[in-house]
Amino acid sequence: MTKPEVSVPFADLHKQYLSIKSEIDAAIVEVIASSAFIRGPYVEKFEGAFAQAIGASRCVSCANGTDALYIAMVALGVKPGDEVIVPAMSWISTSETVTQAGGRVVFCDIDAATYTLDPACLADKITDRTVGIIPVHLYGHPAEMDRIMEIADANNLWVIEDCAQAHLAEYKGRKVGTIGNAATFSFYPGKNLGAMGDAGAIVTNDGDLARRMAMFARHGGVRKGEHQIEGINSRMDDLQAAVLSVKLKHLPAWTARRQEIAAIYNGRLTGIEGMVLPETRPDCSHVWHLYVIRHERRDALARHLKAAGIQTNINYPVALPFLQAYGRFGHKPEDFPVAHRSQSRILSLPLFPEMSDEQIDRVVTAVEDFKGQPGLRRPSWQESSMDTRMWGVLGLGIRFLPGRVASYGAAITMPT
Ligand SMILES: Cc1ncc(COP(=O)(O)O)c(C=O)c1O
Numbered sequence: 269m270t271k272p273e274v275s276v277p278f279a280d281l282h283k284q285y286l287s288i289k290s291e292i293d294a295a296i297v298e299v300i301a302s303s304a305f306i307r308g309p310y311v312e313k314f315e316g317a318f319a320q321a322i323g324a325s326r327c328v329s330c331a332n333g334t335d336a337l338y339i340a341m342v343a344l345g346v347k348p349g350d351e352v353i354v355p356a357m358s359w360i361s362t363s364e365t366v367t368q369a370g371g372r373v374v375f376c377d378i379d380a381a382t383y384t385l386d387p388a389c390l391a392d393k394i395t396d397r398t399v400g401i402i403p404v405h406l407y408g409h410p411a412e413m414d415r416i417m418e419i420a421d422a423n424n425l426w427v428i429e430d431c432a433q434a435h436l437a438e439y440k441g442r443k444v445g446t447i448g449n450a451a452t453f454s455f456y457p458g459k460n461l462g463a464m465g466d467a468g469a470i471v472t473n474d475g476d477l478a479r480r481m482a483m484f485a486r487h488g489g490v491r492k493g494e495h496q497i498e499g500i501n502s503r504m505d506d507l508q509a510a511v512l513s514v515k516l517k518h519l520p521a522w523t524a525r526r527q528e529i530a531a532i533y534n535g536r537l538t539g540i541e542g543m544v545l546p547e548t549r550p551d552c553s554h555v556w557h558l559y560v561i562r563h564e565r566r567d568a569l570a571r572h573l574k575a576a577g578i579q580t581n582i583n584y585p586v587a588l589p590f591l592q593a594y595g596r597f598g599h600k601p602e603d604f605p606v607a608h609r610s611q612s613r614i615l616s617l618p619l620f621p622e623m624s625d626e627q628i629d630r631v632v633t634a635v636e637d638f639k640g641q642p643g644l645r646r647p648s649w650q651e652s653s654m655d656t657r658m659w660g661v662l663g664l665g666i667r668f669l670p671g672r673v674a675s676y677g678a679a680i681t682m683p684t
Pocket residue numbers: 332333334335358359361362404430432433453454455456466467468669
């Protein structure tokens with residue numbers, strides 16, 4: 269069988285590059301000419317600009333968003349036996365770093381409308397060993413921060429906001445990343461603000477915490493030659509910082525275009541039987557890192573879109589508690605019913621700022637076309653659990669994220 273031509277990719281980083289080519293090229297040439305590749309002025313400049321864009325007083329850059337979580341937890345003093353609560357649906361970085369920092373991961377179910385940590389389930393998870401909570405502003409929608417902060421304050425817990433997917437999102441008029449004790453960001457290439465390689469950052473308004481995080485990330489000393497403690501090497505390099513400084517200026521316009529596309533999808537895809545559209549809470553500004561729908565026949569819809577040349581992703585095919593990595597906990601579907609139900613129904617449609625109106629139209633038309641298709645069987649429960657098992661195996665080696673779409677072609681080849 270010949271491969272269908274891709275008419276709508278999941279993301280188009282090359283098109284983004286071409287749209288700002290002269291600025292990016294000039295920034296890269298400048299860094300190369302200066303030979304200031306590590307600990308040069310470009311990193312400091314980006315840290316200042318990013319802190320200002322988020323509205324935080326401090327920004328500590330690092331090598332990626334996973335390190336950002338780890339560094340923040342080490343600086344907050346996580347120690348063996350400490351429990352940290354994370355949502356059941358996220359990328360594994362949110363939970364694996366708890367273990368790396370020496371703590372114990374405790375999962376909490378998600379809210380069915382926003383896929384973010386459900387505060388109603390939170391209280392039950394708190395024990396006398398709980399030290400912190402990591403809400404994730406998943407897909408670009410802010411978590412319910414007021415209630416999470418209330419619970420955290422009442423129990424003397426710290427809060428790290430995982431903002432890897434939510435640059436510039438707002439909760440009740442405040443940028444996410446300014447509400448908890450610290451907030452972590454990823455600049456993985458496919459993120460709303462993406463580098464041309466790996467990069468990450470932590471923002472905070474706590475100067476002492478910022479100093480401890482910077483110290484740990486830079487071999488245990490902020491100044492060269494000083495090592496007050498043992499640390500790690502987690503640096504953003506100057507080439508990435510220069511690229512990010514250019515892209516940061518475009519982020520508000522790119523975010524507005526993401527919101528415009530989401531509004532078109534919301535308007536045109538409404539009322540399709542079997543499909544649930546993503547919601548935005550009235551007091552939130554969603555930045556649409558991902559446009560995630562739920563569909564009763566998700567796998568058949570994904571196959572239909574693929575045949576129409578439209579790439580989709582599943583973020584994520586196996587909710588965290590059910591990954592093999594957490595088999596030791598023996599979690600059951602009924603422990604996290606919302607996350608478990610979601611994992612077999614969610615599908616991310618293409619949404620990126622450079623998408624043309626024609627591409628948007630193609631997606632809408634193809635989804636509408638699926639609606640009218642007879643003969644597509646509803647998968648039996650047996651089939652669904654088979655899919656889940658397959659995703660589990662595939663999920664070990666494949667990251668289903670924008671920018672890594674090449675691997676998706678293989679992953680979507682599922683039993684029919
Ligand atoms: C929610 C979430 N947290 C953390 C990360 C980790 O970021 P990075 O890939 O930069 O390590 C990601 C991105 O992959 C993410 O989506």
